[in-house]
Amino acid sequence: MEEQAIMTGLEKVFGEVFHDSVIQLKPDTIVSDVEGWDSFSHIRLVLAVERSFKIRFTTQEIQSWANVGDLCKTILTKTR
Amino acid sequence: MFFNSIQYILFLPAVVILFYLTPLRFRWLLLLAASYYFYMCWKPEFIVVIVVSTLINYSSALLMSGTSVQKRKKLIMISTLVINLGLLVIFKYLGFIAEMFQTIFQSDHPSRISPALLLIAPIGISYYTLQSLSYIIDVYYGRRDAEKHPGIFALYVAFFPLILSGPIERSTHLLPQLREKERQKLHSVNIEEGIKLIIFGYFLKLVIADRTSIYVDAVFGNLPRHGGITFMAAIVLYSFQIYTDFAGYSAIAIGSARLMGFDVYQNFNRPYFSSSIREFWTRWHMSLSSWLRDYLFNPLAFSFMRIFRKERYLKIISPEFLTYAFAAFITFFICGIWHGARLTFMIWGSLHGIYLIIERAIDRKTGKRLLNIFITYIMVLFTWIFFRSDNVHDAFLIIRTIFTQPGKLYIPFDSDVVAPVYAVLGILILLLIEIKREFFDLKFSFTKNRNEYVRMITYGLLIFLILYLGVFDASQFMYFKF
Numbered sequence: 001m002e003e004q005a006i007m008t009g010l011e012k013v014f015g016e017v018f019h020d021s022v023i024q025l026k027p028d029t030i031v032s033d034v035e036g037w038d039s040f041s042h043i044r045l046v047l048a049v050e051r052s053f054k055i056r057f058t059t060q061e062i063q064s065w066a067n068v069g070d071l072c073k074t075i076l077t078k079t080r
Numbered sequence: 081m082f083f084n085s086i087q088y089i090l091f092l093p094a095v096v097i098l099f100y101l102t103p104l105r106f107r108w109l110l111l112l113a114a115s116y117y118f119y120m121c122w123k124p125e126f127i128v129v130i131v132v133s134t135l136i137n138y139s140s141a142l143l144m145s146g147t148s149v150q151k152r153k154k155l156i157m158i159s160t161l162v163i164n165l166g167l168l169v170i171f172k173y174l175g176f177i178a179e180m181f182q183t184i185f186q187s188d189h190p191s192r193i194s195p196a197l198l199l200i201a202p203i204g205i206s207y208y209t210l211q212s213l214s215y216i217i218d219v220y221y222g223r224r225d226a227e228k229h230p231g232i233f234a235l236y237v238a239f240f241p242l243i244l245s246g247p248i249e250r251s252t253h254l255l256p257q258l259r260e261k262e263r264q265k266l267h268s269v270n271i272e273e274g275i276k277l278i279i280f281g282y283f284l285k286l287v288i289a290d291r292t293s294i295y296v297d298a299v300f301g302n303l304p305r306h307g308g309i310t311f312m313a314a315i316v317l318y319s320f321q322i323y324t325d326f327a328g329y330s331a332i333a334i335g336s337a338r339l340m341g342f343d344v345y346q347n348f349n350r351p352y353f354s355s356s357i358r359e360f361w362t363r364w365h366m367s368l369s370s371w372l373r374d375y376l377f378n379p380l381a382f383s384f385m386r387i388f389r390k391e392r393y394l395k396i397i398s399p400e401f402l403t404y405a406f407a408a409f410i411t412f413f414i415c416g417i418w419h420g421a422r423l424t425f426m427i428w429g430s431l432h433g434i435y436l437i438i439e440r441a442i443d444r445k446t447g448k449r450l451l452n453i454f455i456t457y458i459m460v461l462f463t464w465i466f467f468r469s470d471n472v473h474d475a476f477l478i479i480r481t482i483f484t485q486p487g488k489l490y491i492p493f494d495s496d497v498v499a500p501v502y503a504v505l506g507i508l509i510l511l512l513i514e515i516k517r518e519f520f521d522l523k524f525s526f527t528k529n530r531n532e533y534v535r536m537i538t539y540g541l542l543i544f545l546i547l548y549l550g551v552f553d554a555s556q557f558m559y560f561k562f
Binding site: 040043059063 | 222223373378379389399400404407408
């Protein structure tokens, strides 16, 4: 899967989790950039991303993310 | 040497002057020496615990970064966590654990706990342990490199403005600043902002917290004598006492660091104006709540997620909610224990955990902000009863009395009446400042006014209030004991 396709897919998932259809993600997007991104929505987000891309993250992977770019990289390596 | 002592008033400017006179490459040495001296003014022997903890964490991080074998890395990380938490347990919880075992196994033979088990916890151990743990975990997950300079790392652990009660810093935020040369240049704005924060901190501590404590201690020191109305007044005053005591300490800590150009995490953001408990925990003791979120709640949540998503028979409750509920409750239960080995703290933490779960389940959104602020404040107030009480029996006595025996409001006699009056006056001033910042835009500001005379008069007035209304007995800050 290409990076751009992953970003588009992520935007769709973010849109559903945060009820925001026009959400625009960049690799350096962080938690405070997205309204409503709190502890609970983070759990929902991780589960929704896993479902959407049909992958499973390890705790190590989840803990290493600092921004959306890191999340994208993990998906990239898992879908190759 | 506490922040509200004469020694600190002399120590801080001396360190700041020496800091700017010392060449940039030796500043870490000056600050480290000053930090160790500051800490040793309390009990010199406990510096050993800090040095040992520093050496262990410093070496572990280097060992982790030096290996590419994941299993080895994990083993080092877990062993270091166990050592750090072990030190915390030995000093802070051993007496409580021994007492608990004694109650369980020899309840009919009340014997004394061995004095050897009732150790005095080294002041600040709860804070610098969390700060060190975050560093080890960050290095393990690759969020930062291991610090190679032992002196800079030792300073990160023992930096004097933060060593006693935080704000709990992160290695990704404070450590790089200790190396930044540009940041450490003398800028008048840092000096002005630092002094402002320190003055505001003293106002909170000396005028509000220490005045309020006189009434609160009088009521809690003699529970059977008082009625429900007095308890309600004491709890409301206590809510401001604990807030201003810790926010005052934090402001002095942040201001002290700012004088030398360092930017330290904010700890409080007008917490009693929160519309929900969820919001409260983003505005109260922020450096601890964000620490708990990142290093406890998240790992717990992701572990529970693995378990709950497999449970397909859970039709009514979503795996997301179940994950959140378990992780939130455990996190806040531990948050309670972190404050001390007492059942009252565990109940306090558990109540906050339960509040968060209920709030998430019913998704309280009435749209009326003031009503939500009021409800949230009352909910927080209820938990302070447990937090302040010496034991669970006292807490329930207070709750029962509030509902069954209102009684008369206790008003101290003669000169003692001055304390609560000054306290209320201080609280009203604080509320006015906070209401303005919370609900009105900052177009007009006394403290950030462009006219320097307005700024000077404002701070002159604040200093006058501190000197006139403050309590000058160098009483301890409440959060030192946690």
